[in-house]
Amino acid sequence: DGMSTDTKKITMLGLGAMGAAVARSWLSAGYELTVWNRTASRAEPLAAEGAKAAASAAEAVAASPLVVVCLLDDASVEEALADADLTGKDLVNLTTGTPEQARARAAWAAGRGAARYLDGGIMAVPPMIGVPESGGYVFYSGSGELFEEAQKALSVPAGARYVGEDPGSAALHDVALLSAMTGMFAGVSHAFALMRGTDVPPSGFAALLVEWLTAMAGYTHGVAAQLESGDYTLGVTSNLAMMVQGNATLLRTAEERGVSAELITPFTALMERRLADGHPDEGTTGVIDLLRS
Numbered sequence: 537d538g539m540s541t542d543t544k545k546i547t548m549l550g551l552g553a554m555g556a557a558v559a560r561s562w563l564s565a566g567y568e569l570t571v572w573n574r575t576a577s578r579a580e581p582l583a584a585e586g587a588k589a590a591a592s593a594a595e596a597v598a599a600s601p602l603v604v605v606c607l608l609d610d611a612s613v614e615e616a617l618a619d620a621d622l623t624g625k626d627l628v629n630l631t632t633g634t635p636e637q638a639r640a641r642a643a644w645a646a647g648r649g650a651a652r653y654l655d656g657g658i659m660a661v662p663p664m665i666g667v668p669e670s671g672g673y674v675f676y677s678g679s680g681e682l683f684e685e686a687q688k689a690l691s692v693p694a695g696a697r698y699v700g701e702d703p704g705s706a707a708l709h710d711v712a713l714l715s716a717m718t719g720m721f722a723g724v725s726h727a728f729a730l731m732r733g734t735d736v737p738p739s740g741f742a743a744l745l746v747e748w749l750t751a752m753a754g755y756t757h758g759v760a761a762q763l764e765s766g767d768y769t770l771g772v773t774s775n776l777a778m779m780v781q782g783n784a785t786l787l788r789t790a791e792e793r794g795v796s797a798e799l800i801t802p803f804t805a806l807m808e809r810r811l812a813d814g815h816p817d818e819g820t821t822g823v824i825d826l827l828r829s
């Protein structure tokens with residue numbers, strides 16, 4: 537990162553579970569850190585470790601050119617910064633929000649005189665922060681210039697991945713990955729429910745699940761190849777006609793076991809619709825088009 541300079545002075549607003557972990561990683565790396573939290577007592581441990589605890593958000597913002605916020609939600613960012621002078625400040629917003637919220641927050645910051653804005657989507661939980669081998673990282677979008685300048689500092693808490701000038705891009709990446717995870721855990725929950733009441737210990741079954749899901753995850757690249765070629769039959773190993781038949785067995789087994797199929801029926805219903813539309817030789821990629829229409 538030859539272009540990046542090391543921003544040494546940082547202000548951190550929000551010392552919840554995530555904000556405190558991020559702040560602590562900068563302190564440990566020798567950054568000059570000013571912190572603020574609505575509930576002041578949460579700043580005390582960090583102050584004891586060398587951070588300067590500001591009496592107000594406005595005072596904290598005034599202390600550094602780079603201001604990082606990690607608060608509960610988008611509304612709390614507006615509330616926390618209500619009395620702060622953002623003129624000339626670089627703002628990095630690590631608060632989880634939607635792409636539209638991120639775009640609006642970037643415009644709001646510019647309207648308040650902020651110099652540059654980056655939005656961040658954190659792909660990590662607090663124990664992964666400051667632990668490079670954890671694989672945690674943050675998507676950043678917005679000012680590419682600010683990202684380059686602050687990259688060294690931004691890479692301290694977790695890996696920093698820039699995904700474009702659109703301030704909403706980081707949030708979109710974040711939410712897309714979290715949404716995929718939601719579907720995965722829906723499937724995991726259904727699988728455990730099926731196995732409940734058998735003599736298979738959950739720990740043993742978990743090992744099988746992780747092995748299987750890891751093997752299946754690779755097929756995501758096949759979906760991408762089909763989307764990019766426009767040929768949804770490309771490289772199909774399990775076709776929709778076969779899978780829809782198989783789904784009947786999944787649903788019947790759920791019924792036999794007294795398990796609600798409500799977590800899996802939305803997906804099986806879409807597969808049926810795509811098959812009924814005349815696509816027996818595809819995999820599941822056509823479902824994506826059904827979702828967007």
Ligand code: FVH
Nearest residue numbers: 550551552553554555574575607608612616631632658661
């Ligand atoms: N923790 C996690 O696992 C996830 C991982 C992925 C990213 N998320 C997002 O990070 C943001 C902060 O999450 P957090 O874990 O730090 O959350 P809390 O521990 O609940 O702390 C919330 C902080 O927000 C402050 N706050 C709330 N409302 C206001 C407000 N109106 N004005 C000023 N500050 C506010 C709160 O202050 P206090 O309750 O201590 O006074 C905490 O500092 C979040 O977007 C996650 O989605 C974390």
